[in-house]
Amino acid sequence: MRWFVGLLIASLAVAGVVTQMLRGQPNPPEPPAFASPEQRYAWVLSTFLPWLEQFREQFHNVPRSDGEFLRWLIVATKRRKALEIGTANGYSAIWLGLGLEATDGRLTTVEIQPNLVKEARRNLQRAGLDKVVTVLEGDALKVVPKLEGPFDFVFIDVGPRALPFFEVVEPKLSEDAIVAVHRPPFEGALRDYLNAMQQRSGWLTTVVQTGAPTAIVLSVRVPKRQ
Numbered sequence: 001m002r003w004f005v006g007l008l009i010a011s012l013a014v015a016g017v018v019t020q021m022l023r024g025q026p027n028p029p030e031p032p033a034f035a036s037p038e039q040r041y042a043w044v045l046s047t048f049l050p051w052l053e054q055f056r057e058q059f060h061n062v063p064r065s066d067g068e069f070l071r072w073l074i075v076a077t078k079r080r081k082a083l084e085i086g087t088a089n090g091y092s093a094i095w096l097g098l099g100l101e102a103t104d105g106r107l108t109t110v111e112i113q114p115n116l117v118k119e120a121r122r123n124l125q126r127a128g129l130d131k132v133v134t135v136l137e138g139d140a141l142k143v144v145p146k147l148e149g150p151f152d153f154v155f156i157d158v159g160p161r162a163l164p165f166f167e168v169v170e171p172k173l174s175e176d177a178i179v180a181v182h183r184p185p186f187e188g189a190l191r192d193y194l195n196a197m198q199q200r201s202g203w204l205t206t207v208v209q210t211g212a213p214t215a216i217v218l219s220v221r222v223p224k225r226q
């Protein structure tokens with residue numbers, strides 16, 4: 001009998017999580033009317049992103065430290081045309097979008113799961129970034145070859161198999177493009193990608209420990225000598 005009650009409780013818990021994923025997140029804070037973009041930034045940083053962070057594990061979002069780093073990188077290197085592969089619910093796209101809004105740039109982000117595409121669009125709209133970020137639905141390996149480049153920044157966040165995504169994106173990159181790949185917090189993740197990129201002719205790759213145990217692998221082209 002005990003095992004039956006345990007099984008029943010576990011099934012109800014799983015059903016609850018699945019229903020919540022399908023329906024979307026409960027009670028999001030609705031944005032007030034903003035008098036200026038600065039007021040909106042303040043609300044996104046102090047209220048909306050912390051609310052989204054409750055669901056970080058459910059959606060496999062990058063940690064906040066990675067989001068802050070990505071935004072900084074976009075602004076510091078004045079990126080204008082960015083691509084993200086692996087949107088989930090739009091958490092990292094919001095950080096990238098905040099940076100690109102400051103540089104008057106745009107982000108295209110690709111997600112394979114239709115329910116997540118809807119969730120991401122809703123979250124980007126709440127953050128006031130729906131004019132900066134376009135969410136595309138589909139398998140990035142099929143979608144990216146059809147996109148118009150060149151992209152000067154790419155963020156790949158699809159788990160440990162990053163190399164096929166880099167290869168599909170490479171023909172779409174500008175000469176000065178930065179390719180950032182999120183390294184998930186499990187042992188050995190991205191080892192093949194790192195080895196391949198460190199041996200890849202014409203590319204320079206390093207790992208930035210943004211928030212232990214996760215990291216971001218950054219690659220740029222080695223400039224050609226005149």
Ligand SMILES: C[S@@+](CC[C@H](N)C(=O)[O-])C[C@H]1O[C@@H](n2cnc3c(N)ncnc32)[C@H](O)[C@@H]1O
Pocket residue numbers: 059060061062085086087088089090091092093110111112113116138139140141157158159
């Ligand atoms: C780690 S999550 C992305 C988290 C997100 N970057 C963030 O930090 O908010 C990886 C996402 O990649 C998506 N994905 C996996 N394979 C894909 C593919 N071939 N094309 C597009 N999206 C893909 C998954 O559905 C999942 O939502």
